[in-house]
Amino acid sequence: MSTTAKPALTIRLCEPRGFCAGVDRAIQIVVLALKRFGAPVYVRHEIVHNKYVVEGLRGMGAVFVRELDAIPDDGQPVVFSAHGVPKSIPAEAARREMLYLDATCPLVSKVHKQAMRHMRLGRQVLLIGHRGHPEVVGTMGQLPDGAVILIETEEDVAAFEPTDAAALGFVTQTTLSVDDTAGILAALQHKFPLLHAPSSESICYATTNRQDAVKAAAPGTSLFLIVGAPNSSNSKRLVEVAERAGASVAVLVQGLQDMPWEHVIPDTTIALSAGASAPEILTDAILEALRTRFELRIELVQTAIETENFPVMRSLRDVPLAKEDMAFVNGQGAAAQALIN
Missing domain, CATH: 3.40.50.11270 (Rossmann fold)
Structure with missing residues (x-):
């Protein structure tokens, strides 16, 4: 009985991807x-x-x-x-x-403190971010109504006229595109040379690391899959980064059910990453489905090693977790590592 060999497919698997601290x-x-x-x-x-x-x-x-x-x-x-x-x-x-x-992320709490510090020093606070996003609502809600001006685009920069151009400070939403923010920030700094930066970077390490890995993996790929939710800012930014970095097609999928199989072409290279709130089990399911159809060659594209750990509040630290609970907390991923090994 003759057997038909599976067609080949190369996958560039981004690291880091998925859950952040x-x-x-x-x-x-x-x-x-x-x-x-x-x-x-x-x-x-x-x-x-x-x-x-x-x-x-x-x-x-x-x-x-x-x-x-x-x-x-x-x-x-x-x-x-x-x-x-x-x-x-x-x-x-x-x-x-x-x-x-x-359960506010400590890096989001840091942005809150940066905004409050600007106000304490007598500065009008500018927040670079997306209107309506929960993080933006939370950050603006740290200060009195009207104390924070939201800047979404370079057009907003052009239209903004402060009371005192020498007393301005900015912070950013943690999950923005590094490149997009750079353009808005450059426009702000050009218009307001005395603009005060926060005491440290607002965009979080996980956002930057995932975008860097996507940039490294994207050139020459026929398809870039980003696992994440449609209301996840950091996941949507990864799609934009992949397209700009050279992927022919970049698609946001919530899981295997959204796979754009029409774009998975044999003998090409595709790439795979996941937003910071996407568990590894969703990435695993896609890899397993690809393995049933193709002879896979995995290329790990690693641009950073993340060792950050944010402990829970003291009142919960002594609560034991069963093995299955820990598996859920950790995203239950194992297939990707098995494929690499």
């Missing part, structure tokens, strides 16, 4: 809270922007709400998402004597 910490907080306090544990908004993660936590007993007024006074805790919240939210929780756990 801030996302990992936020998911841990919800899982640990469920272990300590039992269900339900309420979560204001999506803990991170990923449907798989949200549905998995919902299955464990998490209840996702838009606002605190949807939570009954039943004594159960509420978790604030990794994107951060305006100051009014914990203030309302405290007024209602709710037990709340703040």
Whole structure:
């Protein structure tokens, strides 16, 4: 009986990809809270922007709400998402004597502090970011109404006229495209030479690292797959970075169900990465599906090694997690490493 050899396909697998330390910490907080306090544990908004993660936590007993007024006074805790919240939210929780756990990424909290420092020094605060994104809402909500001016484009820079051009300070949303932000920042610095920078970089290490790996992997690829949610800012920026860096086609997929098989062409090179809130299990499923159809050659494109770890709050550190809980927190990825080895 004759057998037909599978066609060849080269995959450039980006590293780092997927969960960052801030996302990992936020998911841990919800899982640990469920272990300590039992269900339900309420979560204001999506803990991170990923449907798989949200549905998995919902299955464990998490209840996702838009606002605190949807939570009954039943004594159960509420978790604030990794994107951060305006100051009014914990203030309302405290007024209602709710037990709340703040899962804001420490790097987002750093941006909050940078913005408050600008204001404390008498500067008008400019926030480079995307209107309506939860992180932007949270950052603007650290200061009084009207104290933060949102800058989304270079056109916004051209239109902005400050009260005092010598008393301006900027911060940025952590998940922006490094290249896009550079253009807006250059326009700001050209128009306002005395603009004050934050004390350290606002765009987070994970965003920068994932974009650098995508830039390195993209040239000459026929398809670049980015695993992530359509409401994930950092994932959407990775698609844009891939297209600019040379990928013929770049596509955002939530998982295997979204695979654009018509763009997977034998004897070509494709690339694969994942946004900071996408668990490795979703990347694994795509790799396994590709392996059933093609003879795969894996090229690891590694541009950084991430060792960051953000511990959870002290009140949850002694809660033990079962092996299956740790697998969920860590994204349950193993197939990619097996293929590389």
